[in-house]
Amino acid sequence: MKEVLIDAVTLAGWQAEGRDIVVLDARARLQDTAAGRALWQAGHVPGARHADMDRELSAPPSAEGGRHPLPGHERFAARLRAWGITPQRDVVVYDDMGGALAAARAWWMLVWAGHPSVHVLDGGWPAWCDGGHDVESASPEPSPSDWQPTFNDDLIATTEDVARGDAVLLDARPGERFRGENEPIDPAAGHIPGARSIPADSLVDARARFLSPDELAQALPQDETTISYCGSGISACQIILACAVLGRPLPRLYPGSWSAWSSDPSRPVATGA
Structure with a gap:
C-alpha cells in the first residue's frame, strides 16, 4: 500500500504542480x-468534493445494519x-473531527472499492488552515468517470463473524462507553465480551495528527x-487506518458495530475494563 498519510504541505504541492x-x-x-455540507460550503480545500457521511458514505439506519450501514x-x-474518481487518480480525504474519523471511513470505503492510491490528510482541515493554504467556497463540477470498482467484501466482518469469538475485537469508542459508564446513543451500555479498548482519539496527538509509528x-x-x-x-476505521500506516494487515471492519450488536437484547454485553 502506498503512503497513507500526507501533510498539508504535500497536498498543496500536489495541487500547485497540477497533479x-x-x-x-x-x-x-x-x-x-446537515452540518458537514454547511461546513464544506463555507470553505474547503480548492476543488474538494463533499463526501456526506449520512447520504453518501452510509445507507439508511437499520437494526441489523446499525446507525451507519455501508451503502450497496x-x-x-x-x-x-x-x-x-478513477484508479489512476490519487484521492486525498480530510475532516476536522479530532483525528481522521470520517476521513478514515471514506478512506476505508475507497480501499474496499479497490482504489490503489488513497491518502488521508494528517491533521485534517485545521492543519490545512493553520498552514495558510488556499481556501475556496465554490462548488466544483467534476466530470463523471466510468470506473467499475471491484469490491473486497473480505474486509468486512458480520455480526456472525463477531459472535464466533475467533478474532481479537478492537473497540474504538471512548473508554467510558466501552466500560458501560456512559451510553448516550445505543440501547445498551458496555462492550462486546472479550473486546479490547483502543479509543480512536488515543491514536492521535493534541493537534489531531497521528502518533509516530513507534x-x-x-x-x-x-x-x-x-x-x-x-x-x-466510523471511528473504528481510524484503528484500521493506523494499521495501514504501520504496514500491518488491516483489521476487518464490523460496520454495524455496537449500534447493531446492542439492538438485540439476547446478545451478551460486558461492562468494566
Whole structure:
C-alpha cells in the first residue's frame, strides 16, 4: 500500500504542480446531518468534493445494519463515478473531527472499492488552515468517470463473524462507553465480551495528527485476526487506518458495530475494563 498519510504541505504541492488528484471533504457532525455540507460550503480545500457521511458514505439506519450501514456496491460505485474518481487518480480525504474519523471511513470505503492510491490528510482541515493554504467556497463540477470498482467484501466482518469469538475485537469508542459508564446513543451500555479498548482519539496527538509509528505500534496489538468496531462503524476505521500506516494487515471492519450488536437484547454485553 502506498503512503497513507500526507501533510498539508504535500497536498498543496500536489495541487500547485497540477497533479491529477481528487480531494474529498468528509467533515461531518454525527448529531447534525446537515452540518458537514454547511461546513464544506463555507470553505474547503480548492476543488474538494463533499463526501456526506449520512447520504453518501452510509445507507439508511437499520437494526441489523446499525446507525451507519455501508451503502450497496452499485450505489457507492455510482457516487465514486460522480466524484470523477478513477484508479489512476490519487484521492486525498480530510475532516476536522479530532483525528481522521470520517476521513478514515471514506478512506476505508475507497480501499474496499479497490482504489490503489488513497491518502488521508494528517491533521485534517485545521492543519490545512493553520498552514495558510488556499481556501475556496465554490462548488466544483467534476466530470463523471466510468470506473467499475471491484469490491473486497473480505474486509468486512458480520455480526456472525463477531459472535464466533475467533478474532481479537478492537473497540474504538471512548473508554467510558466501552466500560458501560456512559451510553448516550445505543440501547445498551458496555462492550462486546472479550473486546479490547483502543479509543480512536488515543491514536492521535493534541493537534489531531497521528502518533509516530513507534507509538502506534505500542498502542495496537499485533494479532493475525482482528476486527475493529465502534458505535456505528466510523471511528473504528481510524484503528484500521493506523494499521495501514504501520504496514500491518488491516483489521476487518464490523460496520454495524455496537449500534447493531446492542439492538438485540439476547446478545451478551460486558461492562468494566
